[in-house]
Amino acid sequence: MGFYPNAGSQLAFLSSPVWETLIEGTRGGGKTDIVLMDYAQHVGRGFKANWRGVLFRQTYKQLDDVVARSKKWFWQIFPHSKFNGSDYKWQFPTGEELLLRRFSAPDDYWDYHGHEYPWIGWEELTNWPTVECYDSMKSCSRSSHPGMPRKYRANCNPWGIGHNWVKQYYIDPAPPGTIIREYAKDGTSLLSERTRIRSFVWENTALMEADPTYVAKLASIKNKNKRRAWLRGDWDVVSGGILDGIWDEQSHVIAPFRIPSTWRIDRAFDWGSSKPFWVGWWAESDGTGVKLPDGTTKHYPRGSLFLIAEWYGWNGTPNQGLHMLSSKIGSGIKEREEIILRNLVIPGGTIVPGPADASIFDIENGNCIADDMSVAGVRWERADKSPGSRVQGWEKLREYLNNSAEQNDEPGMRIFNTCRHWIRTVPGLPRDEKNPDDVDSAAEDHAGDGTRYRIWTAQRGLVKVAISGS
Numbered sequence: 001m002g003f004y005p006n007a008g009s010q011l012a013f014l015s016s017p018v019w020e021t022l023i024e025g026t027r028g029g030g031k032t033d034i035v036l037m038d039y040a041q042h043v044g045r046g047f048k049a050n051w052r053g054v055l056f057r058q059t060y061k062q063l064d065d066v067v068a069r070s071k072k073w074f075w076q077i078f079p080h081s082k083f084n085g086s087d088y089k090w091q092f093p094t095g096e097e098l099l100l101r102r103f104s105a106p107d108d109y110w111d112y113h114g115h116e117y118p119w120i121g122w123e124e125l126t127n128w129p130t131v132e133c134y135d136s137m138k139s140c141s142r143s144s145h146p147g148m149p150r151k152y153r154a155n156c157n158p159w160g161i162g163h164n165w166v167k168q169y170y171i172d173p174a175p176p177g178t179i180i181r182e183y184a185k186d187g188t189s190l191l192s193e194r195t196r197i198r199s200f201v202w203e204n205t206a207l208m209e210a211d212p213t214y215v216a217k218l219a220s221i222k223n224k225n226k227r228r229a230w231l232r233g234d235w236d237v238v239s240g241g242i243l244d245g246i247w248d249e250q251s252h253v254i255a256p257f258r259i260p261s262t263w264r265i266d267r268a269f270d271w272g273s274s275k276p277f278w279v280g281w282w283a284e285s286d287g288t289g290v291k292l293p294d295g296t297t298k299h300y301p302r303g304s305l306f307l308i309a310e311w312y313g314w315n316g317t318p319n320q321g322l323h324m325l326s327s328k329i330g331s332g333i334k335e336r337e338e339i340i341l342r343n344l345v346i347p348g349g350t351i352v353p354g355p356a357d358a359s360i361f362d363i364e365n366g367n368c369i370a371d372d373m374s375v376a377g378v379r380w381e382r383a384d385k386s387p388g389s390r391v392q393g394w395e396k397l398r399e400y401l402n403n404s405a406e407q408n409d410e411p412g413m414r415i416f417n418t419c420r421h422w423i424r425t426v427p428g429l430p431r432d433e434k435n436p437d438d439v440d441s442a443a444e445d446h447a448g449d450g451t452r453y454r455i456w457t458a459q460r461g462l463v464k465v466a467i468s469g470s
């Protein structure tokens with residue numbers, strides 16, 4: 001009885017001298033167990049209550065698997081250890097503590113601000129959509145007790161909403177087992193060190209014996225990319241995002257400039273009440289040059305789209321709405337448009353109605369949201385909701401972003417750097433597992449949807465031109 005690490009990745013992980021270490025690879029290699037064991041190996045070594053750990057997952061429901069796994073081992077190895085089920089906390093007879101916690105959004109950091117945890121772990125790192133949460137807790141990885149090990153640990157498979165950033169951060173820079181070092185700009189002072197260890201299911205002899213069909217189960221996964229990710233631990237799969245390999249903050253996000261009065265400026269709207277609503281103001285180039293903040297003049301190809309301002313109706317928690325009355329949204333839009341016209345548009349320009357979520361035209365009790373908003377003087381066009389329009393919209397979005405490289409004559413898309421909700425939510429939009437050409441509509445997709453509507457309008461405009469010119 002007791003836990004014996006598998007030869008290979010589990011042993012390497014337990015003995016990694018690098019503060020930030022990830023264990024990654026196929027499913028079933030023993031990554032969950034070994035992260036727990038990495039904490040546990042320092043229990044009963046005299047650190048007592050100073051050896052504090054916290055292990056994160058995104059939800060409490062997901063944590064239940066970790067709870068079951070920790071009970072399986074900890075009660076064998078430390079028969080007098082206690083698990084407090086209401087607080088998700090392990091207490092060891094010699095005073096050490098391991099907290100199992102949910103960390104679902106960047107703001108959760110404030111629950112830990114100022115705390116000291118010499119051991120911090122992240123279970124299934126690719127479940128977090130961005131590096132933000134992971135990064136924020138680094139400041140808590142400390143101990144005022146001298147001689148204490150300090151460890152920042154994580155595990156994951158490829159695939160999932162965070163596939164991209166994990167790949168960029170841990171996988172692309174160097175092969176497994178290599179230390180990735182980041183230096184300050186002066187090239188001499190070392191800022192950080194990290195490494196990753198590669199794990200394979202066939203190292204896990206216990207699992208291979210207990211469940212000889214496990215590998216066959218992985219091999220029978222229908223989705224090709226997911227199968228390659230889980231069976232082979234392959235990071236070169238098309239995972240997570242609909243904009244993977246296309247989004248490039250450097251070329252797509254730009255500093256605001258004033259919009260020439262001849263450009264078309266309109267607004268797009270994705271309605272929401274318990275979910276956020278999103279209003280985006282778009283400017284479309286007619287080829288007239290613009291003065292950039294550095295004083296130069298630039299001509300963007302006719303039809304290029306610029307998101308110049310946005311209003312995100314959320315309550316501060318990702319994907320939670322404001323329950324705002326539509327008449328109030330209408331007057332809020334009017335107020336914002338005065339400011340936009342004053343500050344962002346060369347005098348003479350105007351804002352015209354653009355596309356909105358078709359559901360705002362649905363009549364309920366003799367009234368519809370579109371009517372309520374028109375009282376405030378805000379009118380909309382009905383966006384396309386026909387079958388296939390979603391997939392076509394995402395495809396067009398990719399095309400626009402692809403066209404944004406310098407020296408391209410096709411119309412591209414750029415986002416003013418003030419539109420932080422678009423920048424926060426659109427680049428990482430996850431693919432729908434069942435229909436990889438579409439976005440998973442459970443994601444925070446409101447700015448993305450509003451963008452699709454605007455693109456659809458642009459396409460329709462082009463069609464009109466083609467017809468009248470023929």
Ligand SMILES: Nc1ncnc2c1ncn2[C@@H]1O[C@H](COP(=O)(O)OP(=O)(O)O)[C@@H](O)[C@H]1O
Pocket residue numbers: 003004005006010026027028029030031032033034204206207
């Ligand atoms: N060293 C080990 N000895 C015995 N069983 C192990 C060992 N490592 C992992 N296991 C068991 O193998 C199974 C798969 O491990 P798990 O940690 O869930 O893999 P992963 O997280 O990589 O998908 C689990 O039942 C786990 O308890």
Ligand SMILES: [Mg+2]
Pocket residue numbers: 031032033
């Ligand atoms: Mg696991």
